[in-house]
Amino acid sequence: MAHSDSVKASVPSYLKEAQMIKQGAEARVYRGKFLGRSVIIKERFPKLYRHPEVDEKLTRRRTTQEVRSILRCRRAGINAPVVYFVDYTTHCIFLEDIIHSVTVKDHIASAQASEQNPQDLQTLADKIGETLAQMHDEDVIHGDLTTSNMLLVSGAEDQNMKLVLIDFGLSYISALPEDKGVDLYVLEKAFLSTHPKTETLFERLLKSYTASSKKSPAVIKKLDEVRLRGRKRSMVG
Amino acid sequence: MRRTFPHEEAFSKAILAVVMVLQPASVRSNMTVVIGFEGSANKIGVGIIRDGEVLSNPRRTYITPPGQGFLPGETAKHHRSVILTVLQEALDEAGLKAEDIDCVAYTKGPGMGAPLVTVAIVARTVAQLWGKPLLGVNHCIGHIEMGRLITNAQNPTVLYVSGGNTQVIAYSERRYRIFGETIDIAVGNCLDRFARVIKISNDPSPGYNIEQMAKKGTKYIELPYTVKGMDVSFSGILSYIEDAAHKMLSTSQCTPEDLCFSLQETVFAMLVEITERAMAHCGSQEVLIVGGVGCNLRLQEMMGVMCKERGARLFATDESFCIDNGAMIAQAGWEMFCSGHVTELSDSWITQRYRTDEVEVTWRD
Numbered sequence: 001m002a003h004s005d006s007v008k009a010s011v012p013s014y015l016k017e018a019q020m021i022k023q024g025a026e027a028r029v030y031r032g033k034f035l036g037r038s039v040i041i042k043e044r045f046p047k048l049y050r051h052p053e054v055d056e057k058l059t060r061r062r063t064t065q066e067v068r069s070i071l072r073c074r075r076a077g078i079n080a081p082v083v084y085f086v087d088y089t090t091h092c093i094f095l096e097d098i099i100h101s102v103t104v105k106d107h108i109a110s111a112q113a114s115e116q117n118p119q120d121l122q123t124l125a126d127k128i129g130e131t132l133a134q135m136h137d138e139d140v141i142h143g144d145l146t147t148s149n150m151l152l153v154s155g156a157e158d159q160n161m162k163l164v165l166i167d168f169g170l171s172y173i174s175a176l177p178e179d180k181g182v183d184l185y186v187l188e189k190a191f192l193s194t195h196p197k198t199e200t201l202f203e204r205l206l207k208s209y210t211a212s213s214k215k216s217p218a219v220i221k222k223l224d225e226v227r228l229r230g231r232k233r234s235m236v237g
Numbered sequence: 238m239r240r241t242f243p244h245e246e247a248f249s250k251a252i253l254a255v256v257m258v259l260q261p262a263s264v265r266s267n268m269t270v271v272i273g274f275e276g277s278a279n280k281i282g283v284g285i286i287r288d289g290e291v292l293s294n295p296r297r298t299y300i301t302p303p304g305q306g307f308l309p310g311e312t313a314k315h316h317r318s319v320i321l322t323v324l325q326e327a328l329d330e331a332g333l334k335a336e337d338i339d340c341v342a343y344t345k346g347p348g349m350g351a352p353l354v355t356v357a358i359v360a361r362t363v364a365q366l367w368g369k370p371l372l373g374v375n376h377c378i379g380h381i382e383m384g385r386l387i388t389n390a391q392n393p394t395v396l397y398v399s400g401g402n403t404q405v406i407a408y409s410e411r412r413y414r415i416f417g418e419t420i421d422i423a424v425g426n427c428l429d430r431f432a433r434v435i436k437i438s439n440d441p442s443p444g445y446n447i448e449q450m451a452k453k454g455t456k457y458i459e460l461p462y463t464v465k466g467m468d469v470s471f472s473g474i475l476s477y478i479e480d481a482a483h484k485m486l487s488t489s490q491c492t493p494e495d496l497c498f499s500l501q502e503t504v505f506a507m508l509v510e511i512t513e514r515a516m517a518h519c520g521s522q523e524v525l526i527v528g529g530v531g532c533n534l535r536l537q538e539m540m541g542v543m544c545k546e547r548g549a550r551l552f553a554t555d556e557s558f559c560i561d562n563g564a565m566i567a568q569a570g571w572e573m574f575c576s577g578h579v580t581e582l583s584d585s586w587i588t589q590r591y592r593t594d595e596v597e598v599t600w601r602d
Contacts, residue, residue: 024517025510025513025514025516025517047506047510047543047546048542048546049506049509049539049540049541049542049543049546050502050506050509050539051457051502051506053457053459054457054462054502054503054506055506057459057462058462058506143465143466144466145466146466170464170465170466182420182465182468186465186466186467186468189466189467190466190467193414193416194518226420
């Protein structure tokens, strides 16, 4: 299509106009303008340490998987940013800018620091469990669940808190309880290593997940198995 | 719960007989000297450290024929046959006598049962004979402390990769915390088992020979790439490449060198990726690679490129310290001993499973 061709040709110019807000391990994230809206542009740049073929295949796969998983979530009513445009030559994704939001990581950190309103965190844990249950019921495996990859959009009250999942770069589609269990395991590890003394909060999250998901028993069973694996593995050498 | 291994008693008596000969005159010294015994896998090493100086570090490796891995019983047998010679070498090279030793450190775990017991017996016997305190050391922490000593890295993100372990570790609040790890087999195990499939020599080590062959590989074969968050998985790529080896080599679609090359490029990229993620998470500017697989120059090269892009520094050691050795146990033992740790005889058992984060790192803030 002529329009998308012209946009494709000028993707680098969009990047030049945009403001880089973060350079992660995987991608550079910019804030810019696209078709009159504020957007987040996620640019997966080539990793020079990788063999070029490994790099190209991996980067393309991750871009595709990210977009597919976001669309699948959105279709199921789970909050994720809108995808406006994808360019497969520069591996750029143009996403909705979720304004007036904080990462769950920052929210928990400040809530713990100020020591007020523990109920707030309980509700948050419930909400996260619910959302992940919905996502897993859609057979979407996020692949990189951390509290930095969940955004809280400020609403009027906590009851209306809107949780948005982002960063689907390592995601894929799978119905296997094993994969869902590993997904939760990744979150558990990230959660507990980033936020000290939150074991009970995470327990509540899992309870909410179990209650909300139709397929949860098998998943929790796998989670328990994966947790033991680290401990039981014979470490030689 | 202590399993008794065959020949334990007879072996203890044999050691007593030989070690009796090593009693000699004392040498006055105010510094802390620790001797370390390591034999959790197929390498048996005895090393001596005096206040951060490596005085000696002899080692022997049990090498099996191509296509075979090493089994616990036979490995233990090998260690039994050489350990006293290596012990004597360690003392001779350091120019020390038993009286000069302040502490006897040994690998408490993790590792293979029979070899660990063999080494622990010698350590216990020697400690009692010489009247020195005993210290059970975590093997992984041995690698980390040696890496820190040799490279002087301040607070690095550590990539510990060997035949038995694959972990990304960062120090925080008195623990070496595991940020990412393999959810199934270690990367070295993947490489070693692949070497067996294509019958590469295990001398000096399968990983070394894969590295040399990889240098001659030219064709990149696409292999599964599995990173899950901060963790990695190697069993998938291993079964894939074992299968591919049979199919592709028989139809001459590629050479074994190409497979070695492709395997390295893929698994090392996975390791660099999880290390980078941990660095981004912790805000770290230093990387330290330890463990046998850390000897691999291609891995060091790739990690170096990643570090350069981020403005971080890479630290690595040479094969005398990357590969399992006695001095690393001595060094970790030295740190522990100087901060007041001692292992009572009744606690001096060994364990095949010993998580890096189980140890309280009292010697660092």
